[in-house]
Amino acid sequence: MFRIVRLEAKRSIALPLLLVLAALTRAFLWMDIQEWAASWASLVQSARAIAWVSLPVVLAAGIWHGGREGRNEVSELFAATPRPRPVRLLPAFVAIVGAVVIAEAGVVAWAATLIARHATYSGGQWPLGLAVGLLAAIAVTLLGLGIGRAVATPVAAPLAAVALFLVLAVSADERPANRLVDVVLPMLPKTDDFHRVLPSLSVSQCVWFTALGATGVLLTVAGTRRARWLALTPAVAGIALAALLAPSGAIVRDPQATALVCARENNRICVTKVHTHALPTLVAPAQKVLDAFAEVPGGPERVEEKPESWKLDAAAPASHGGKRGTVRTEFPQLTQSGSIRWKPDVLLAALAQDTMFDEACYSEEKDFTRATDASDAVAALLLRTPTDELSPGAREAYDTLRPLPAKERYSRIGEGRKAGLTCGDPLAVIMGRGAGR
Amino acid sequence: MTRGSRGLMLYARSRSIPATLLVFLAAACLAWTGYLTDDPATAHRIGLIAVVLGVAAVPRTLAGPDEELERATALPWRLVRTLHLTLLAGLLLSLLAADHLITARQSHTVPFDNLAQAVPALTASTALSAACFGARTAWMPSVGWGLLMIAVGPRISLGGQALTWMVQEPPTVTSATTAALLTVVGVAAYARRGSRL
Amino acid sequence: MPTTVSPSETAPTRYAHHIQAQALTVRRGRRTAVDGIDLNLGTGVHGVLGPNGAGKTTLIRTLATVLTPHSGDLELLGSALRSRGELRALRRQLGYLPQTFGHYPRFTLREFVAYMAWLKEVPRHRMADAVQHAIDRVDLTDRAEDRMGSLSGGMLRRAGIAQAIVNDPAILLLDEPTVGLDPAQRMEFRTLLRDIGEQSCVLVSTHLVEDVGAACAGVVLMDEGRTVFAGPLDHLRAAGSDTDQGDSAIERGYTALLRRHPANQPEAGR
Numbered sequence: 001m002f003r004i005v006r007l008e009a010k011r012s013i014a015l016p017l018l019l020v021l022a023a024l025t026r027a028f029l030w031m032d033i034q035e036w037a038a039s040w041a042s043l044v045q046s047a048r049a050i051a052w053v054s055l056p057v058v059l060a061a062g063i064w065h066g067g068r069e070g071r072n073e074v075s076e077l078f079a080a081t082p083r084p085r086p087v088r089l090l091p092a093f094v095a096i097v098g099a100v101v102i103a104e105a106g107v108v109a110w111a112a113t114l115i116a117r118h119a120t121y122s123g124g125q126w127p128l129g130l131a132v133g134l135l136a137a138i139a140v141t142l143l144g145l146g147i148g149r150a151v152a153t154p155v156a157a158p159l160a161a162v163a164l165f166l167v168l169a170v171s172a173d174e175r176p177a178n179r180l181v182d183v184v185l186p187m188l189p190k191t192d193d194f195h196r197v198l199p200s201l202s203v204s205q206c207v208w209f210t211a212l213g214a215t216g217v218l219l220t221v222a223g224t225r226r227a228r229w230l231a232l233t234p235a236v237a238g239i240a241l242a243a244l245l246a247p248s249g250a251i252v253r254d255p256q257a258t259a260l261v262c263a264r265e266n267n268r269i270c271v272t273k274v275h276t277h278a279l280p281t282l283v284a285p286a287q288k289v290l291d292a293f294a295e296v297p298g299g300p301e302r303v304e305e306k307p308e309s310w311k312l313d314a315a316a317p318a319s320h321g322g323k324r325g326t327v328r329t330e331f332p333q334l335t336q337s338g339s340i341r342w343k344p345d346v347l348l349a350a351l352a353q354d355t356m357f358d359e360a361c362y363s364e365e366k367d368f369t370r371a372t373d374a375s376d377a378v379a380a381l382l383l384r385t386p387t388d389e390l391s392p393g394a395r396e397a398y399d400t401l402r403p404l405p406a407k408e409r410y411s412r413i414g415e416g417r418k419a420g421l422t423c424g425d426p427l428a429v430i431m432g433r434g435a436g437r
Numbered sequence: 438m439t440r441g442s443r444g445l446m447l448y449a450r451s452r453s454i455p456a457t458l459l460v461f462l463a464a465a466c467l468a469w470t471g472y473l474t475d476d477p478a479t480a481h482r483i484g485l486i487a488v489v490l491g492v493a494a495v496p497r498t499l500a501g502p503d504e505e506l507e508r509a510t511a512l513p514w515r516l517v518r519t520l521h522l523t524l525l526a527g528l529l530l531s532l533l534a535a536d537h538l539i540t541a542r543q544s545h546t547v548p549f550d551n552l553a554q555a556v557p558a559l560t561a562s563t564a565l566s567a568a569c570f571g572a573r574t575a576w577m578p579s580v581g582w583g584l585l586m587i588a589v590g591p592r593i594s595l596g597g598q599a600l601t602w603m604v605q606e607p608p609t610v611t612s613a614t615t616a617a618l619l620t621v622v623g624v625a626a627y628a629r630r631g632s633r634l
Numbered sequence: 635m636p637t638t639v640s641p642s643e644t645a646p647t648r649y650a651h652h653i654q655a656q657a658l659t660v661r662r663g664r665r666t667a668v669d670g671i672d673l674n675l676g677t678g679v680h681g682v683l684g685p686n687g688a689g690k691t692t693l694i695r696t697l698a699t700v701l702t703p704h705s706g707d708l709e710l711l712g713s714a715l716r717s718r719g720e721l722r723a724l725r726r727q728l729g730y731l732p733q734t735f736g737h738y739p740r741f742t743l744r745e746f747v748a749y750m751a752w753l754k755e756v757p758r759h760r761m762a763d764a765v766q767h768a769i770d771r772v773d774l775t776d777r778a779e780d781r782m783g784s785l786s787g788g789m790l791r792r793a794g795i796a797q798a799i800v801n802d803p804a805i806l807l808l809d810e811p812t813v814g815l816d817p818a819q820r821m822e823f824r825t826l827l828r829d830i831g832e833q834s835c836v837l838v839s840t841h842l843v844e845d846v847g848a849a850c851a852g853v854v855l856m857d858e859g860r861t862v863f864a865g866p867l868d869h870l871r872a873a874g875s876d877t878d879q880g881d882s883a884i885e886r887g888y889t890a891l892l893r894r895h896p897a898n899q900p901e902a903g904r
Binding site for chain 2: 020028052053056057060071153154155157158159161162163165166169170173174
Binding site for chain 3: 072073078079080
């Protein structure tokens with residue numbers, strides 16, 4: 001049997017499939033390497049997301065191989081042989097499914113080695129998420145092999161590939177949020193570093209994909225028309241059972257990932273556990289900001305990372321008034337090793353902005369510009385950032401603040417900060433025209 | 438039924454033309470449903486997938502069941518093959534253009550330039566694959582390339598523009614040249630050599 | 635290399651004839667392709683002759699266990715093929731070359747014959763030798779590593795014969811095996827047939843009368859699903875006279891017997 005598996009690996013579509021699938025997976029997964037470079041949760045998200053490219057390929061390959069006996073008209077010859085049909089079909093199945101596993105698991109394992117070096121939080125059952133992705137690929141391959149045997153037309157493989165691609169591509173764009181969709185689609189609902197996928201979703205997806213694979217196998221060994229129709233029952237039963245098992249909200253916040261990890265020297269500069277590698281880059285600028293704002297009445301005493309990301313949580317003004325003692329910042333872009341991608345001066349400016357106002361307050365372009373002007377002026381003053389690039393509004397605010405006596409200056413800045421964090425108009429406050437709500 | 442039209446019917450049946458026409462209709466329906474969505478990006482994507490769907494049925498028709506037998510006959514095969522390609526591509530393009538006209542009031546239809554470029558060039562690429570690899574496997578390079586272009590999206594570099602010619606909206610000089618080249622080379626290769634045995 | 639002999643090979647045969655059929659009837663759709671045929675074929679080479687549509691291919695396919703008979707008794711190698719196990723055991727000793735020899739063009743010749751050997755459950759320790767032996771016997775040793783798709787028509791036919799004999803079958807069924815072979819190859823093929831016919835029962839369905847004349851000991855003549863004649867070749871030769879059409883004695887006998895078995899007068903077989 002092993003010799004025949006080797007023969008099939010050489011002569012069937014297994015080897016080209018392995019190469020094409022590995023190349024595609026590697027190319028597409030590395031396309032957004034910045035998304036997943038330092039966090040397991042993001043790797044699971046990205047690795048599952050490329051299913052819309054890889055599954056049509058394995059489906060087409062499966063259907064193509066399944067039609068091999070029909071295309072080459074060997075059924076007559078093989079009908080007179082003693083080996084039972086399932087045993088006869090087994091070596092090629094092993095070769096092809098093996099190719100899929102090696103390609104997908106190999107590339108994902110490669111990506112995992114990149115993460116393993118830098119990840120700081122490995123909770124959230126990420127192996128389960130990756131395993132479901134592999135299972136989905138195997139299931140679709142088996143389904144393809146079954147369809148290829150059942151449907152004799154040569155145009156089945158390209159049509160099925162295009163159809164599957166259509167379904168997956170459209171659902172990647174517009175995805176209705178209900179349990180059935182969450183179970184059936186191989187791609188995960190949108191998630192980020194601070195959330196995790198409930199294991200019950202993964203379990204129900206395992207049930208669905210196993211049922212799908214079983215349908216494929218039954219279609220392969222089905223001899224009569226009736227048997228082919230009966231072969232569809234596992235898929236139907238699987239989808240029903242999986243829909244029942246699936247949770248209604250599969251993406252939940254992960255408190256262990258969002259737990260705060262603080263700098264050793266002083267407990268006042270903290271990041272989330274999953275982004276621990278951002279801490280070294282953060283400490284110096286954050287300390288500068290804390291020192292600069294030390295004399296501002298009601299000024300910040302801590303710098304923390306916001307456990308909400310722009311990807312998932314609709315931005316909401318966090319607290320109208322509460323927690324003003326904390327600067328809440330976020331890092332949309334991390335490097336492959338998990339540290340902050342921004343240059344130090346950019347980071348400093350971002351921290352200054354987060355100190356002065358809450359971004360979520362200002363949805364209008366005009367208001368946002370005003371708030372930015374205020375924060376730029378304060379940053380130029382307190383942090384001694386260069387003043388040559390200030391916008392006219394910011395320069396005006398800067399010139400208003402500079403000649404003021406220190407106490408008055410700090411008080412205005414404090415009031416401006418209060419306005420910015422409670423969705424007022426910080427620029428007006430700084431210019432001395434009152435808070436204005 | 439005259440001898441000519443009967444011959445035409447038999448030719449069509451030997452090449453599975455009726456089934457291909459069904460697929461063309463399906464592609465047209467798909468393109469039309471694409472225009473029902475609100476998101477222009479999704480609509481464009483569905484429109485291009487419809488093109489790939491239609492073209493996916495063409496390679497099957499590029500070779501008869503017994504090529505050696507057919508080539509020994511007296512028919513002017515170069516002419517027949519060229520006509521075959523032209524008629525199929527023209528039919529698919531007309532169906533998709535009809536969709537385009539019907540839904541013209543929507544703002545987010547696939548631009549007609551792209552359709553007029555994509556259908557002939559992709560069909561010619563299946564013909565080229567058939568001439569190089571045989572009609573049975575000719576769908577692999579063209580359908581694969583088509584879907585890959587849709588998945589990757591338009592690229593800006595010169596090489597990227599040539600490689601993602603189908604999804605460049607509006608068509609750039611490089612992408613239009615690539616499409617035109619593909620059309621000419623594909624039709625010429627297939628007309629000359631036919632599907633590889 | 636010493637060959638091992640399994641006990642089943644030295645066991646005495648429990649059957650008189652390899653192929654034994656009584657009133658065998660096979661339907662294809664609504665047509666009765668084989669209509670009440672009796673056969674008793676043992677060791678040796680037997681030819682099956684007949685006009686097109688006589689049911690030769692259907693008969694061969696039924697004997698190859700590809701088709702199931704509608705009625706009648708069929709015993710192959712003494713087994714009545716009642717259970718799946720019996721069917722499998724029989725097929726291990728069967729060699730079959732259909733009229734359209736389907737194959738995988740990407741496989742090399744050796745690989746395809748080895749694959750067929752695996753499908754015929756040739757014991758693993760004997761497989762390499764059996765494959766080499768089969769390829770040598772059909773004189774394709776120098777093309778053994780070439781892809782099947784690159785073989786010419788005649789070579790492909792010989793490859794088909796190779797896969798049919800790879801498991802040293804007790805019953806060998808060949809449907810039009812000499813199509814595409816040149817005269818020298820046909821002569822070699824006849825030698826091969828005679829060689830195999832010394833130990834096995836070979837049934838060759840062919841249109842080429844010279845092949846029958848040279849290689850076969852007995853002949854079955856079929857028309858419209860019925861046996862017109864079944865017996866030694868000499869009897870067939872004797873059945874014809876100078877007034878019958880034909881360039882050889884066999885052809886004259888063939889025409890004579892078919893004339894006596896006209897289409898619109900169903901006669902009992904034999």
